[in-house]
Structure formats: structure tokens, C-alpha cells
Amino acid sequence: MSALIEIDRLTKRFGSFTAVDDVSFTVARGEVLGFLGPNGAGKSTTMKMLAGFVTPSSGTARICGEDVVDRPVAAKRHLGYLPEGAPTYPEMTVAGFLAFAARIRGFRGSEAEDRIAHAMRLTTLEGVRLQPIETLSKGFKRRVGLAQALLHDPPVLVLDEPTDGLDPNQKHEVRRLISQMAPSKAIVISTHILEEVSAICSRAIIIARGRILADSTPAELASRGPSLDAVFRALTLPQEAA
Amino acid sequence: MGSALTVARRELAGYFATPVAYVFIVIFLIMSGALTFTLGNFFDRGTADLQPFFGFVPWLFLFLVPALTMRLWAEERRLGTIELLLTLPITQWQAVLGKFLAAWIFCGIALALTFPLVLTVNYLGNPDNGVIATGYVGCLLVAGTYLAVGAAISALTKNQVIAFVLAVAVCFLFAAAGSPVVTEFLSTRLPALAEIARGISITDRLSGFSRGVVTLRDIVFFASFIGFWLFANAVAVDHRKAD
Numbered sequence: 001m002s003a004l005i006e007i008d009r010l011t012k013r014f015g016s017f018t019a020v021d022d023v024s025f026t027v028a029r030g031e032v033l034g035f036l037g038p039n040g041a042g043k044s045t046t047m048k049m050l051a052g053f054v055t056p057s058s059g060t061a062r063i064c065g066e067d068v069v070d071r072p073v074a075a076k077r078h079l080g081y082l083p084e085g086a087p088t089y090p091e092m093t094v095a096g097f098l099a100f101a102a103r104i105r106g107f108r109g110s111e112a113e114d115r116i117a118h119a120m121r122l123t124t125l126e127g128v129r130l131q132p133i134e135t136l137s138k139g140f141k142r143r144v145g146l147a148q149a150l151l152h153d154p155p156v157l158v159l160d161e162p163t164d165g166l167d168p169n170q171k172h173e174v175r176r177l178i179s180q181m182a183p184s185k186a187i188v189i190s191t192h193i194l195e196e197v198s199a200i201c202s203r204a205i206i207i208a209r210g211r212i213l214a215d216s217t218p219a220e221l222a223s224r225g226p227s228l229d230a231v232f233r234a235l236t237l238p239q240e241a242a
Numbered sequence: 243m244g245s246a247l248t249v250a251r252r253e254l255a256g257y258f259a260t261p262v263a264y265v266f267i268v269i270f271l272i273m274s275g276a277l278t279f280t281l282g283n284f285f286d287r288g289t290a291d292l293q294p295f296f297g298f299v300p301w302l303f304l305f306l307v308p309a310l311t312m313r314l315w316a317e318e319r320r321l322g323t324i325e326l327l328l329t330l331p332i333t334q335w336q337a338v339l340g341k342f343l344a345a346w347i348f349c350g351i352a353l354a355l356t357f358p359l360v361l362t363v364n365y366l367g368n369p370d371n372g373v374i375a376t377g378y379v380g381c382l383l384v385a386g387t388y389l390a391v392g393a394a395i396s397a398l399t400k401n402q403v404i405a406f407v408l409a410v411a412v413c414f415l416f417a418a419a420g421s422p423v424v425t426e427f428l429s430t431r432l433p434a435l436a437e438i439a440r441g442i443s444i445t446d447r448l449s450g451f452s453r454g455v456v457t458l459r460d461i462v463f464f465a466s467f468i469g470f471w472l473f474a475n476a477v478a479v480d481h482r483k484a485d
């Protein structure tokens with residue numbers, strides 16, 4: 001089985017600024033890749049290109065073999081994406097929003113209902129299903145975004161800061177959910193929380209100034225110094241100063 | 243088309259989930275009614291038709307439709323939901339078309355709610371209901387052209403005030419191009435431009451519809467006008483979506 005996510009020399013330039021510089025990697029089924037880096041390192045831009053939102057300046061990415069530039073709709077069918085900040089339509093109810101996501105992904109009738117119910121169960125949203133999203137707390141909003149990404153049980157999940165803004169219990173729940181889904185999917189998450197990487201990721205990539213600085217297992221990275229924190233600082237600080 | 247309709251359905255529900263829909267419809271109904279009966283001399287004219295109404299609707303839409311379109315893409319950007327919408331398995335065309343259709347259906351609902359005027363003229367006299375029907379079709383087409391212009395401009399800027407002002411200005415250009423003031427000025431100074439101005443004028447095209455005359459040329463004009471601006475909208479979304 002070849003890799004579900006293939007990123008091939010992906011580059012994004014904004015004017016003279018290079019946000020992502022010739023990044024290549026692949027993620028296979030069963031892998032949970034932690035995407036680490038300081039703010040502005042190019043994590044979100046890479047994920048946005050993978051999700052087909054930002055058009056790459058050069059290079060490309062493939063999801064389940066479908067090119068995100070040439071065959072965007074086919075690639076997006078295999079993808080569950082949680083954008084940074086988990087944007088959702090504030091005036092919609094949770095059930096209404098998920099029904100929209102189900103419909104646009106081609107599910108109708110009882111199948112749509114089953115998918116929505118399953119996604120709500122996974123993210124424990126049943127209690128708020130008829131509430132407008134704008135009345136929900138930050139943690140619930142994030143879970144609504146997550147439910148939308150999981151609804152169609154995609155082989156590839158790209159989650160931009162999935163646990164940001166959650167309380168410790170909710171963080172634990174989301175991590176448990178990701179670990180539980182890991183064997184059947186290729187998952188990429190970006191995060192600032194290094195313990196999270198050690199806890200759930202089978203692999204970590206550290207990126208700064210648009211370039212990959214390290215690509216290894218969290219345990220191997222941590223063994224390079226006194227702690228994963230220290231290794232992260234040692235790798236990224238010289239880059240930031242440059 | 244299916245995905246575009248799904249997007250349209252969500253959008254349309256969004257209008258009615260917020261006060262936007264109700265404010266728009268109430269103001270439109272009050273203004274169109276009031277203008278028809280006061281400035282339009284509805285009773286004193288002594289003819290059972292809706293000419294004054296069809297005369298005012300394009301000018302009302304000139305301000306109300308850009309108010310509807312200014313948030314179309316700008317709001318998606320502000321909330322970040324544009325990233326969600328465009329990473330769903332739909333093409334950008336379907337998103338553009340869905341949003342446009344929702345706004346157009348909404349304008350259609352607002353127009354349909356002016357039906358008491360139709361009942362009134364039918365109660366007072368024997369109007370030509372065929373002419374009234376084509377008048378409504380014309381108004382709907384004018385709404386569609388303003389919507390297409392406004393939506394494309396909304397895709398270019400994050401700022402809703404800029405989107406509104408620019409959309410009113412561009413729509414005004416097309417609305418006023420056929421007015422006597424403009425054509426007389428142009429025909430004395432720049433005769434070459436006068437014909438062009440008449441050609442792109444929306445109000446000129448509408449006058450046929452409000453007299454009950456529907457020509458293929460006018461239909462083609464409205465369809466290509468809307469098509470062009472929707473295309474511009476898709477290009478603008480593609481280039482500026484991630485800014």
C-alpha cells in the first residue's frame with residue numbers, strides 16, 4: 001500500500017516571501033504525523049495547500065493518489081479537514097451544519113442521518129445538536145469542526161491545531177479519538193503542544209521558515225537532547241534568528 | 243448542479259436565520275409600495291397597470307441588492323468559513339453559483355411578496371396580467387444582474403463597506419447608462435459612446451419587459467451579463483480566496 005498523502009516539492013511564495021520552501025514528505029496509513037514549528041513557520045500554509053485551499057507556487061500534493069491541483073474535487077472527497085480555528089457557520093444549528101456537510105458529500109436519507117449521528121457520538125455533540133453554533137463554547141465549536149471532518153470517514157485527516165482552546169478533559173478526549181482512528185487512516189495534525197506529539201504521534205516533522213528541519217519519531221527526537229522542548233528550541237531558534 | 247443547490251439551500255436558510263432577510267423584505271415592501279402610490283401617482287394615472295412599480299423597483303434594487311451581496315464573500319472571509327466551503331468536494335464554480343442562486347431566489351421571494359399590488363390593480367380594473375408577468379420577470383433579471391455584479395465585487399475585498407459602495411457605483415453605471423441625461427450628453431459630445439451606453443443599459447432593457455415585450459436579444463443580454471460577472475466572481479475567488 002503506497003502512501004495516502006504524498007507531498008511533492010511543495011513551495012508557496014507570497015511576493016518575495018517564501019512561506020513553504022520545497023517541502024516533500026509522505027504519510028502512510030496508520031501513521032499520525034505531528035507537524036511542529038514556531039508560529040509563521042509554514043505549517044498552516046502547507047496544510048492549506050494539502051487541503052486544496054491555497055494553490056501552490058510550485059510542486060504538488062496527492063491524497064490517495066489524486067492530485068490536489070489537477071483533480072481537486074476527487075482529492076477532497078478522500079479528505080477530512082479541520083481548518084485553523086475550526087470555522088463554522090455561526091447561525092446554523094449543530095445538526096443543520098452537519099446535515100449540510102453530509103449533503104454536500106453526497107449522503108442522503110437514512111445514510112446521512114446515520115453518518116451525522118455517528119459523527120456526533122464520536123465528538124459527544126448529541127447534547128447540543130439543536131443549538132445554534134454561535135451559542136456554543138470554544139470547545140464545542142472545535143468539536144463541531146471535527147465532526148464535520150470525520151463525517152464521511154475519510155482515509156486522510158488533516159487537522160490544524162485540533163486541541164487548541166480545549167480544556168484538559170476535552171484535549172484528552174480528542175487525543176483518544178485520534179489514537180482510536182489512527183490504524184485505518186493517515187492523519188496529519190499541527191500543534192504547539194509538544195507533549196501531545198509524544199502522546200499520540202507516531203512521527204514528527206519540525207518545520208521553520210518553510211523548511212523541514214527534522215523528520216523522525218517523537219522518541220528519537222526527544223533522545224537528541226534533554227527533552228523534546230529543548231530539541232525543538234535548539235532546532236528552531238537559530239532559524240528564527242537568521 | 244446538485245452541490246450548487248446544496249450550497250444555495252444553506253445560504254438561503256442563513257438569510258432567514260438572521261434579521262437580514264426580514265429587514266430587507268420589510269424595507270423593500272414599504273419602499274416599493276410607498277413609491278408606487280406617492281411618486282408613482284398610482285391612483286391619479288387612471289390606468290390599471292403596474293408601470294410606476296416597475297419603474298421604481300430597479301432603483302430600489304440598486305441600493306438594496308448591494309446590501310445583500312456585500313457580505314456574500316466578505317463574511318465568509320471574516321469568519322474563515324471560506325476555507326471550509328472551498329475544501330469541501332465542490333468546484334469553485336458550484337460555490338459561486340450556489341451563492342448567487344440563493345441571493346436570486348431571495349430577491350424572487352421579496353418580489354413575490356408584492357402580490358397585493360397585483361391583486362389591487364385586478365380589483366380596481368382589468369389590467370393586462372401578461373404585461374404584469376413580464377414586468378416581474380424583468381425585475382427579477384435586473385436583480386440578477388445587480389447580484390452578479392455585487393457578488394463579484396464582494397469577492398475582491400474583505401471590507402463590506404467598500405464592497406457595498408463599489409457595487410452601488412458599478413450598478414448605477416449600468417442603470418444610468420440609458421437615461422436621457424447620459425445619452426443626450428454623450429450624443430452631443432461623444433456620439434460613438436452613446437450607442438455603447440444604450441447597449442449596456444439595464445434600465446433600457448427593462449423597459450421592454452415592463453411593456454410586455456420580451457425579445458430574445460434582451461434575454462441573451464441579461465444571461466450573458468450575469469454569466470460574465472459570475473465568471474469574474476469565480477476568477478476573483480480563485481485569486482483572492484486565501485488572502
